[in-house]
Amino acid sequence: MAQKIADGIDRRILNELAANARLTNNELAERVGLSASACLRRLRRLEETGIIRGYAVLVDPALEGWTMTAIASIRLSRQHDDEIRMFEDAVRSWDEVIECQLVTGSRDYVLTVMSAGLESYERFIKDKIAKLNCVDTIETSFVMNTIKSRKYGLGR
Template sequence: MNLDKKDHQLLRLLQTQGRTSVSELATHVNLSDTPCLRRIKKLESSNVICGYHAALNPRALGLNVLVYAFVRLSQNSVGAAQMFEEQVEKLNHVLECSVISGSYDYLLKIIAADLESYESFVKHKLGSINCIANIESTVVLKQTFSKKQLPL
């Protein structure tokens, strides 16, 4: 999709202020309401905007531990990868799953209440996925920042 200056302005505003009204957005990008709404709908339908959500504070919800887990599968096959991805997507504590290069196959971003609950999660949920050969965990001691906005 070919994005112009106004599209970029709208995307920057929506990334930081997703609840801004169409009228306010239109004012900021110097458009009237209808053309502004039309642009937003076009960005949504072309999947440039793929959703809206509230950003939650994990600590306020008792989720105090962030872990990156490196996972190696027992076999390097399409079937094993598909089974792993389907199973891990069902696990609520897994926030992200990425296929990576190197000695591991996947990198998971996992959140838990504490180290004890993470250990239980690994033993009873993640570890029960049959095609996993190895899991190596790295606990985040302090997250200095986490950006949600993409550079436009």
């Protein structure tokens, strides 16, 4: 069973780290109104219980040559274990896919795909997704602008 956030202080710790995971313990303690030792104890508990699963570096996609984001909705031809495994294994190996979610509704998966542009995305579809026999349909929407992005951080 997943752990829950204990109180408002834990939530403030998580908010501060979501905004800047490189804060020192002393800076974090000052921002949330705790002593350094109390803050460190709470931080360790949040890590040990799995509430904090890790720390990450956010890289500008443009520096990778990725200037276009596409949302690809995929429907598999059948819901057989071997086809599901084939699709998921393939997706895990593709650098262009930055996120893949199994969803309900008329589609089976939603992929967030980064590419260098329309030609690059077309190659990705033709050379990778369309070559999987388990894929029935692919429907793509292109991201025009990101209004909000908060990957598992908490709101203020």
